[in-house]
Amino acid sequence: MALMLDPNITDPDGFYDELLAAHDGLSAAESANFNARLILILANHIGDREVLAAALAAAND
Amino acid sequence: MVDMRYSTEFTLYPYTKQAAPSDRQPVVIIGAGPIGLALALDLGQKGTPVLVLDDHEGPGQGSKAICFSKRTLDIAHRLGAAAPMVDKGVVWQVGKVFHGQDKLFEFNLLPEEGHRNPAFINLQQPLFEKYLHDAVVAAQSGGAPIKIRGRNRVTAITDQGAFVTLDVQTPDGSYQLEADYLVACDGARSPSRDMLGLSFDGRVFEDNFLIADVRMKADFPTERWFWFQPPFEGAGQSALLHKQPDDIWRIDFQLGWEIDRAHELDPARIRARVDAMLSSQTGTIPDYELAWTSIYTFQCRRMQDFRAGRVFFAGDAAHQVSPFGARGANSGLQDAENLAWRLDLVCKGIAAPDLLDHYCTEREFAADENILNSSRATDFMTPKTDVSRQFRDAVLHLAERHAFARPFVNSGRLSVPCIYDGFTGFGPDALNGPAVTRPGAACQDAPVADGFLLDHVRAGFNLLVLGDGVAEPVTAAGVTAHIAHIPTPTPALAARYLGDHRRAVYLIRPDQHVIARWSDFDANSIANALRATIRQEAAHGADA
Ligand SMILES: Cc1cc2nc3c(=O)[nH]c(=O)nc-3n(C[C@H](O)[C@H](O)[C@H](O)COP(=O)(O)OP(=O)(O)OC[C@H]3O[C@@H](n4cnc5c(N)ncnc54)[C@H](O)[C@@H]3O)c2cc1C
Numbered sequence: 001m002a003l004m005l006d007p008n009i010t011d012p013d014g015f016y017d018e019l020l021a022a023h024d025g026l027s028a029a030e031s032a033n034f035n036a037r038l039i040l041i042l043a044n045h046i047g048d049r050e051v052l053a054a055a056l057a058a059a060n061d
Numbered sequence: 062m063v064d065m066r067y068s069t070e071f072t073l074y075p076y077t078k079q080a081a082p083s084d085r086q087p088v089v090i091i092g093a094g095p096i097g098l099a100l101a102l103d104l105g106q107k108g109t110p111v112l113v114l115d116d117h118e119g120p121g122q123g124s125k126a127i128c129f130s131k132r133t134l135d136i137a138h139r140l141g142a143a144a145p146m147v148d149k150g151v152v153w154q155v156g157k158v159f160h161g162q163d164k165l166f167e168f169n170l171l172p173e174e175g176h177r178n179p180a181f182i183n184l185q186q187p188l189f190e191k192y193l194h195d196a197v198v199a200a201q202s203g204g205a206p207i208k209i210r211g212r213n214r215v216t217a218i219t220d221q222g223a224f225v226t227l228d229v230q231t232p233d234g235s236y237q238l239e240a241d242y243l244v245a246c247d248g249a250r251s252p253s254r255d256m257l258g259l260s261f262d263g264r265v266f267e268d269n270f271l272i273a274d275v276r277m278k279a280d281f282p283t284e285r286w287f288w289f290q291p292p293f294e295g296a297g298q299s300a301l302l303h304k305q306p307d308d309i310w311r312i313d314f315q316l317g318w319e320i321d322r323a324h325e326l327d328p329a330r331i332r333a334r335v336d337a338m339l340s341s342q343t344g345t346i347p348d349y350e351l352a353w354t355s356i357y358t359f360q361c362r363r364m365q366d367f368r369a370g371r372v373f374f375a376g377d378a379a380h381q382v383s384p385f386g387a388r389g390a391n392s393g394l395q396d397a398e399n400l401a402w403r404l405d406l407v408c409k410g411i412a413a414p415d416l417l418d419h420y421c422t423e424r425e426f427a428a429d430e431n432i433l434n435s436s437r438a439t440d441f442m443t444p445k446t447d448v449s450r451q452f453r454d455a456v457l458h459l460a461e462r463h464a465f466a467r468p469f470v471n472s473g474r475l476s477v478p479c480i481y482d483g484f485t486g487f488g489p490d491a492l493n494g495p496a497v498t499r500p501g502a503a504c505q506d507a508p509v510a511d512g513f514l515l516d517h518v519r520a521g522f523n524l525l526v527l528g529d530g531v532a533e534p535v536t537a538a539g540v541t542a543h544i545a546h547i548p549t550p551t552p553a554l555a556a557r558y559l560g561d562h563r564r565a566v567y568l569i570r571p572d573q574h575v576i577a578r579w580s581d582f583d584a585n586s587i588a589n590a591l592r593a594t595i596r597q598e599a600a601h602g603a604d605a
Contacts, residue, residue: 032447036455044465 096376150182263362
């Protein structure tokens with residue numbers, strides 16, 4: 001499977017809202033910790049090492 | 062004069078005044094630590110004369126290593142030294158990992174049945190060395206040509222091209238010695254390395270670990286307990302509790318980088334830490350005494366090349382890892398057995414010296430694997446940046462609730478032998494067999510009708526024949542592979558060596574790594590594979 005870089009989330013505005021809302025009331029440090037947990041959870045869900053490697057590369061681009 | 066750099070636990074090889082040996086020695090080993098002793102024992106049992114020089118008279122006081130792996134015990138078993146180790150050692154296989162007060166998870170190392178030796182034992186390093194030395198003494202009385210000289214310090218090494226000259230200092234003055242081959246097993250600070258001007262590069266981990274071996278009667282279970290962010294005062298970033306024989310418990314505290322060593326080694330201060338740990342676990346402070354304490358920093362590094370002309374490096378002299386994963390002595394023992402059979406064949410004139418080069422290729426690869434594992438564990442335990450700490454803490458946080466995060470938790474990946482996949486001198490793999498016993502792997506033990514498989518694998522090269530059919534020794538390039546025939550394999554043996562097959566033939570090196578395997582006995586192909594191993598060429602197993 002290749003890394004999905006085309007739109008794939010229905011209701012992007014709604015998700016974006018939810019993502020920001022999850023950080024409401026968190027300090028910068030708490031947000032950083034939250035993000036780290038989220039990344040690990042999502043990465044595990046994806047699982048595929050090639051997709052993960054492609055995502056790391058895309059994020060660094 | 063040979064001053065003592067440390068005090069010794071036992072006197073095993075007391076100094077005796079001796080004339081310098083006038084004959085050139087085939088093999089001289091510097092250092093009678095675990096690696097030098099194992100190498101000497103292996104060579105001597107094969108009949109190759111070996112002289113060991115150590116500047117002390119026995120193992121140093123206090124235990125560095127405590128965890129010895131199954132592979133180490135299998136090697137020690139082949140050398141006749143394992144029985145007292147397993148008898149005395151504390152067998153453990155359950156580990157628990159805590160984060161603060163909470164248990165994150167536990168693991169069991171060897172759910173698999175049918176191995177003579179346990180996954181790990183805990184044993185004080187001086188005892189491990191004593192048992193190896195006992196086996197040396199037993200081998201000597203059986204005629205094995207092994208000599209050990211205590212308080213003989215090597216002070217200079219000169220490579221003469223065709224041989225090596227050593228300057229040796231003793232309490233009665235100095236002498237010189239010539240050797241065909243020299244093996245430096247002189248530890249992490251290896252003076253030999255310095256004498257030859259060789260470097261030892263790698264990473265220092267900016268952290269200090271306080272080790273307290275505590276003698277007490279306590280009924281903690283025989284398990285490895287590891288805490289991240291321990292809930293008891295003064296424990297630092299992490300702590301470890303692990304049982305050794307004789308009611309000794311190893312306790313480790315990760316103190317960080319900026320510390321005052323002398324202050325932290327103050328027994329009263331150490332006792333305060335130990336008290337806090339014990340009382341948090343038991344509610345009281347049991348009676349205990351501090352048997353041994355020390356502060357370590359750790360490094361991961363290796364020599365670029367494990368060979369310099371006629372000088373080989375093995376054990377800590379060649380590579381150093383952090384102890385998380387118990388990969389120091391355990392991997393050094395694998396160096397020793399990898400080098401022993403090669404030196405034996407070369408010294409006897411059976412194999413060309415090229416055979417020795419592949420000690421380096423194989424063991425440098427193994428060292429990289431160990432360093433990688435050890436560095437990753439250390440990076441997890443001692444996060445170097447804010448973001449690495451955030452991910453580390455995220456893993457610990459998630460691991461409590463979710464199984465997926467537990468495999469990320471790294472307090473050391475315990476030593477397993479490395480597999481020489483794709484190296485010269487292995488193959489063919491002409492059996493669609495289980496991956497665990499593929500060419501390059503160390504033989505797995507398995508139950509057989511009268512005990513264990515590894516008892517049937519004798520010294521030297523072996524042909525392990527499983528199931529009915531032809532089983533005859535094969536000779537090539539001056540060596541003969543002995544037959545170990547198991548006509549009716551047990552189910553566990555079949556699962557590890559046969560897979561779906563009813564028959565299999567395995568060619569096995571003297572260090573019990575699988576060279577090649579076939580579904581049938583083909584004397585020609587076996588001879589080719591044997592020749593390829595000894596001459597270190599690609600196997601012509603085209604018939605595979
Ligand atoms: C805290 C700690 C915990 C550890 N835990 C484990 C563990 O659980 N499991 C594990 O496998 N490993 C562990 N290790 C690593 C293990 O202790 C080493 O890997 C092991 O001691 C290496 O053995 P060696 O024979 O290569 O060297 P050493 O044991 O260092 O022996 C070298 C010998 O050479 C001698 N020598 C030095 N210079 C000269 C000279 N010029 N002339 C003559 N002789 C000389 C020395 O006196 C010494 O006897 C641990 C290490 C530490 C520090």
